[in-house]
Amino acid sequence: MLRILVTGGCGYIGSAAARLLAREGHAVTVVDDLSEGHRQAWDGELVVADLLDEDAVRKLAQRRFDGVIHFAARAYVGESVQQPLRYWRANLVPLIHLCAALEGVPVVLSSTCAVFGLPQAPALAEDHPQAPVNPYGATKAAAERLLADRAAAGQGAYAALRYFNAAGADADGRHGEDHRPETHLIPRAIAAALGRAPALTIYGADWDTPDGTCVRDFVHVEDLAAAHLRALERLARGGSSGCWNLGTGRGHSVREVLGEVERALGAPVPWNGGPRRPGDPPYLVAQPARARADLSWQARHDLPSIVASAVGWHRRHPNGYTP
Ligand SMILES: NC(=O)c1ccc[n+]([C@@H]2O[C@H](COP(=O)([O-])OP(=O)(O)OC[C@H]3O[C@@H](n4cnc5c(N)ncnc54)[C@H](O)[C@@H]3O)[C@@H](O)[C@H]2O)c1
Known part of the structure; x- marks a missing residue:
């Protein structure tokens, strides 16, 4: 049984993952400010807090967690073009607060195919060059980089899961x-x-x-939820960090x-x-070959x-x- 903090767990994908983790017997704490999410989407333990509030994150981190799954973000591409600062703040500051408060704790990040920008190949593998064409994709690429730097410094493993169309x-x-x-x-x-x-x-x-x-490439929200569980189990076993593309x-x-x-x-x-x-x-x-090989995950x-x-x-x- 893992103690897992799910941020944004009242949202669409986060709540599906939280429900699956709870069904699998893990102890799940959801933190969500309900700015976009729905209270009815999750009926387990909920802390209503804004992750932009560093004190609130520090207080939450006084409990012990074996892993964090970080869904909370703003995710409207067009809005990110209009309001880039809002996106850099919303998509990076909460992650910085979490990493500072939870040193050593593995993090699974909701990332996106928007980190790649315009594809140079018919199907995108993890090593496709990253050249995001909007602020949303750029903030997620930066979040991945932050986690890679943290892992390189020995401060916590990570898995960045890049969803295609949930x-x-x-x-x-x-x-x-x-x-x-x-x-x-x-x-x-x-x-x-x-x-x-x-x-x-x-x-x-x-x-x-x-x-x-x-x-x-449309991928079912329950398949995505399963991939988060696999990624967290890999990190909890001491498996190496990395990025995985999730699609069919x-x-x-x-x-x-x-x-x-x-x-x-x-x-x-x-x-x-x-x-x-x-x-x-x-x-x-x-x-999706790498996810199949490393996470034993395949969309059903x-x-x-x-x-x-x-x-x-x-x-x-x-x-x-x-x-
Ligand atoms: N939906 C997709 O197709 C898709 C594709 C690729 C990546 N993603 C990523 O997956 C994640 C979840 O997407 P979703 O569609 O479930 O979005 P969503 O808006 O339904 O869920 C996000 C949740 O985070 C919460 N939240 C946002 N900022 C917060 C803050 N500062 N403090 C606390 N809670 C906060 C919201 O209230 C909401 O419940 C996002 O990170 C998104 O970028 C989504």
């Missing part, structure tokens, strides 16, 4: 995605098809891809995703064409399973976590 909802039907605003494709497509949101905008239909729309290794175009949503709902997804967005690459697909859910679970959640919870 999607889907828990099998129990009680938990799912509820971002405000929602910027992710699958929940937006479902909301548009159910008439709860305006028609979806597809940003560019003239890319050099099979159907002209962008191709992304299989890309799906925006049009394919809409087709899958239409099949699952039996209703069309209204959409209209918009211009390409700057910094949007045509392909973003993971090469495919696109139909991801979409079916998301549709179930959105049908049953038209207002997300709001009753």
Whole structure:
């Protein structure tokens, strides 16, 4: 049994990981300021605190933890372009506070494929060059670097897990995605098809891809949760630090995703064409071989399973976590 601090554990991915860790018998403490997260997403021990408050982090660290999984961050790419300082503060200062207060404690970091920038290969392996094209990706690349420097100084091991497109909802039907605003494709497509949101905008239909729309690698939130457990177990066993790309290794175009949503709902997804967005690459697909080899992790859910679970959640919870 590990004592694990989960930051941002009332958020979408953090709460899925916290629930899995608790089901596996670990002692989980969630810290979240509820700025984006939902109290109903996690029914275990919760400390409501802002990780920008160094005293609050020091107080929390007086308890003993065997590991930290750090999900808390701001994660809207467009907003990061408008408000870069806010992103550098929100995505680096809490990590600095945690590392200072919890010397020697292993950290698993929520990172992202946005650390790479524009892909130079069809599928991205961990050693692909990093050249983020927005402040969000740059803050996550810096967070990885901070943890690598800390590990090199012997002050704590780390695992940076770079998710591609997180999607889907828990099998129990009680938990799912509820971002405000929602910027992710699958929940937006479902909301548009159910008439709860305006028609979806597809940003560019003239890319050099099979159907002209962008191709992304969608990975189920429960698969991501499992990867965090594997990463933490590796570090707790004394395994070496590193970065791992988490995706299925299989890309799906925006049009394919809409087709899958239409099949699952039996209703069309209204959409209209918009211009390409700057910094949007045509392909973003993971090469997940290292995660398979080092973490014995492989995504189990495919696109139909991801979409079916998301549709179930959105049908049953038209207002997300709001009753
Ligand atoms: N959703 C994706 O597709 C995706 C892809 C790649 C990486 N990520 C990363 O995964 C992590 C989780 O993403 P998510 O989609 O679950 O986001 P989310 O917004 O649902 O969860 C983040 C949680 O952190 C909390 N939080 C933020 N700042 C805090 C602070 N200063 N103190 C305490 N709590 C704070 C929020 O209240 C929220 O509950 C983020 O770090 C994000 O960058 C997400």
